Amino acid sequence: MQIENQMYKLTGGVDPLALCEKYACPLYVYDSAIMKRQYERMVNAFKVKNLKINYACKALSNINVIQYFNSLGAGLDTVSIQEVETGIKAGFEPQEIIYTPNCVSFAEIAEAVEAGVKINIDNISILEQFGQTYPNVPVCVRINPHIMAGGSSKISVGHIDSKFGISFHQVPHVKRIVEATGLKVEGLHMHTGSDILDSGVFLQGAEILFNIAREFKDLDYIDFGSGFKVPYKEGGVCTDIEDLGEKISTRFNNFCQEYGKDLTLMFEPGKFLVSEAGYFFVKVNVIKQTTANVFAGIDSGLNHLIRPMFYDSYHHIVNVSKPMGKTRIYTVVGYICETDTFGVNRKIAEIHEGDILGMHNAGAYCQTMSSNYNSRYRPAEVLVHEGKDYLIRKRETLNDLWRNQVETQLFSKVAAE
Amino acid sequence: MKHTINFLKIKLAVLFFAFLFFQSCPNGKAVKTISSIDQKYLYTMDGKKIKLPAEKDTTTTTFILVRHAEKGVNGKDPDLTPDGLQRADDLAEILKQIEVSHVFSTDYIRTKDTARPTAVDKGLPLDIYNPSNQNSLLGHMVMDPDYKNVLLVGHSNSIPAALNHLLATSVYENIDHEEYDNIYFVRTSDGEKTKLISLKY
Numbered sequence A: 001m002q003i004e005n006q007m008y009k010l011t012g013g014v015d016p017l018a019l020c021e022k023y024a025c026p027l028y029v030y031d032s033a034i035m036k037r038q039y040e041r042m043v044n045a046f047k048v049k050n051l052k053i054n055y056a057c058k059a060l061s062n063i064n065v066i067q068y069f070n071s072l073g074a075g076l077d078t079v080s081i082q083e084v085e086t087g088i089k090a091g092f093e094p095q096e097i098i099y100t101p102n103c104v105s106f107a108e109i110a111e112a113v114e115a116g117v118k119i120n121i122d123n124i125s126i127l128e129q130f131g132q133t134y135p136n137v138p139v140c141v142r143i144n145p146h147i148m149a150g151g152s153s154k155i156s157v158g159h160i161d162s163k164f165g166i167s168f169h170q171v172p173h174v175k176r177i178v179e180a181t182g183l184k185v186e187g188l189h190m191h192t193g194s195d196i197l198d199s200g201v202f203l204q205g206a207e208i209l210f211n212i213a214r215e216f217k218d219l220d221y222i223d224f225g226s227g228f229k230v231p232y233k234e235g236g237v238c239t240d241i242e243d244l245g246e247k248i249s250t251r252f253n254n255f256c257q258e259y260g261k262d263l264t265l266m267f268e269p270g271k272f273l274v275s276e277a278g279y280f281f282v283k284v285n286v287i288k289q290t291t292a293n294v295f296a297g298i299d300s301g302l303n304h305l306i307r308p309m310f311y312d313s314y315h316h317i318v319n320v321s322k323p324m325g326k327t328r329i330y331t332v333v334g335y336i337c338e339t340d341t342f343g344v345n346r347k348i349a350e351i352h353e354g355d356i357l358g359m360h361n362a363g364a365y366c367q368t369m370s371s372n373y374n375s376r377y378r379p380a381e382v383l384v385h386e387g388k389d390y391l392i393r394k395r396e397t398l399n400d401l402w403r404n405q406v407e408t409q410l411f412s413k414v415a416a417e
Numbered sequence B: 001m002k003h004t005i006n007f008l009k010i011k012l013a014v015l016f017f018a019f020l021f022f023q024s025c026p027n028g029k030a031v032k033t034i035s036s037i038d039q040k041y042l043y044t045m046d047g048k049k050i051k052l053p054a055e056k057d058t059t060t061t062t063f064i065l066v067r068h069a070e071k072g073v074n075g076k077d078p079d080l081t082p083d084g085l086q087r088a089d090d091l092a093e094i095l096k097q098i099e100v101s102h103v104f105s106t107d108y109i110r111t112k113d114t115a116r117p118t119a120v121d122k123g124l125p126l127d128i129y130n131p132s133n134q135n136s137l138l139g140h141m142v143m144d145p146d147y148k149n150v151l152l153v154g155h156s157n158s159i160p161a162a163l164n165h166l167l168a169t170s171v172y173e174n175i176d177h178e179e180y181d182n183i184y185f186v187r188t189s190d191g192e193k194t195k196l197i198s199l200k201y
């Protein structure tokens, strides 16, 4: 959002207040121009013969967003059979979808094979079963490179104690399974965590994967996962994707020469592609002055956006209704029956009850992690595309909350005779 | 048939000289007339000798960009019309004297059929690329010395996009639906301004 004529505007001059008026708060709004900008940054940064950016749709799984990335030429990274089905419904060719589950049942993996998508296997036991059941279906193997990286322990997933991937020390075991079953290993994969700033982590991981790649002769692709950091604070740092692109591309191209084949370089970013494209607009219900704080209580809570509470994430908050007011200090809190603080001691243009606040970076892991806690409806979602707004998810209703509940009629309050 | 052989030959000569001219003036100095060429040098009428990009010139890539030739109307992946097939042959003919190192086409019948005669003529494989991610490929080719003169066959939107990317601009708009005769030579060289000549064929 930019300030134009003293008011916030989305790309194409779209007025966020008009959207809040039209669709009501709380409201998720996604700006497609920012998704495109981020996608193109990645494509431009990695200079290789074959590049595939698989959008990790766990970050934001609305089918329109998935279709948008399909139209841009991305592939799709999925973690569940439901995401696979959504990707296919969105129009992806099955082979453009990679399925990277962990700790799922073999039955679910079988469904993904049935659907024809690329399969990424992250443990020895499943690999064994897979090789015995589907010796002719090529697989990708998720390697745990034992690198500690990422913004917090919850999102650091490539270290030695993590549940993800097959330890690179177990590669001989993988090879034995491959030889015994005749499996074709078509890809190698790693993902070390989210919010990684240091390009050294990727380069280190790359070397580990290249070493392993030398042992597998039928590779088509190497997938370096994701974890690119985006700025959350104003002026905040992000992964220097252009610098990383130069370094990885050079190294990757050299490796392809050595390997004797133009492999495809893959990544599977979620946050990098959609985080900055999303805004969450909420209305201020009350201003509450205590002896210690001024609270702005909003019509939302951890049920809609849990990242500040779950990961201690910072989401920049602005007063969209009155951006030019004198700044004051506020603690922005939700309406849930437990502490759900969005921001402590934030400098925000003076807030009045009824004002609309905008939370930034609400594209990734916000709506997809929302719930009905406290029996609240999940918000509507709107896509802003080429100057127009499109409703892409309706706000829930009471019927949505009740829809799958089965009333047994076992208990009724019978009036005493 | 659209072109007579003679007409084609004239065009061919014009294009070839334009190409050499373009290859040979890295500083953008105008060369008036070409008197002769050999493997290494181009000699001008006024007695100048200009070095052609050497075999081992590691930094120069010339992209030859064309949209696919005239397409039919059948379905999502139409093939070329007779005019289109003729144009594809003309393209190979025009590029006869130019050492093409790679031939790239998107994965559609109309683009592959446009690129194929050239690939066959040069004995090169037809490399398939994804136009959505073409900036990655273009960036790679600019850096990698193996890519010298690259023919890239694309679409009315992807070819202008490639021009915009290579020339770091946004002025190229989609090619008109009825226009099939554009050929663009883009030369990128380390530390030099990227150059373009756009011609018709």
Ligand SMILES: Cc1ncc(COP(=O)(O)O)c(C=O)c1O
Pocket (backbone or CB within 6 Å): A056, A059, A077, A100, A191, A193, A194, A195, A225, A226, A227, A228, A268, A269, A270, A271, A272, A364
């Ligand atoms: C295997 C895998 N790939 C990709 C991603 C996307 O990461 P990010 O949103 O940081 O780009 C994740 C995130 O959890 C992941 O687990």
